[in-house]
Amino acid sequence: MSDFKSDLQSDFRPTLRPVLGAKRAIASTAIKLSPLPEGTIIHVLAAPGAADLEARLRDLATGDIRAVSPGQLFIVGEHPLSHADMKALLAALEPLATGVDQSQGRVRIRIEGKMAERVLAKGTAVDLSFAAFPVGHSAATLIGHIAAHLTRLDGQVFEVIVLRGFAESLWDDLARMSLEFQ
Secondary structure, three states, X not given: OHHHHHHHHOOOOOOOOOOOOOOOOEEXXXXXXXXXXXXXXXXXXXXXXXXXXXXXXXXHOOOEEEEEEOOEEEEEEOOOOOHHHHHHHXXXXXXXXXXXXXXXXXXXXXXXXXXXXXXXXXXXXXXXXXXXXXXXXXXXXXXXXXXXXXXXXXXXXXXXXXXXXXXXXXXXXXXXXXXXXX
16 A cells, blocks of 8 residues: 555646646846746755755756755755655755755746846845856845845846735736836
């Protein structure tokens, strides 16, 4: 009976419609706003001061690492992990950290172009200048009234991670904030 139960759980994921699936990229010469694939987002929580957490995650993770706060990181991937791969990754984090699969609960949006900083500056108090917010830097912030996680992926490229229930609202806000540059 236990084999049957584990087979049933092997790759079960609820099928949710992509929140931004009907949204088309908004693009001009100055700005591009696009939904990103709903792949994998794992929230990793460790004891404060856990030694070499980020280095260990780089060895284990199949995605990119995004700092959230002391002792907290996101592992972000373009594709969903199978149940077996997710289970193996979460087990490998122990006892240093605990991982929580947030893949069905968070959505990613990409904003890029020469006016990306100016669009985002309309909604957040984070200093987005390259000197203060270099490539690879992340911040938990508000964009308008919506809590978001912002990362600079490249010189003029940002990723915004937002809770699933706020994704459409944030998309609409970002689209409005970028109107003057379209």
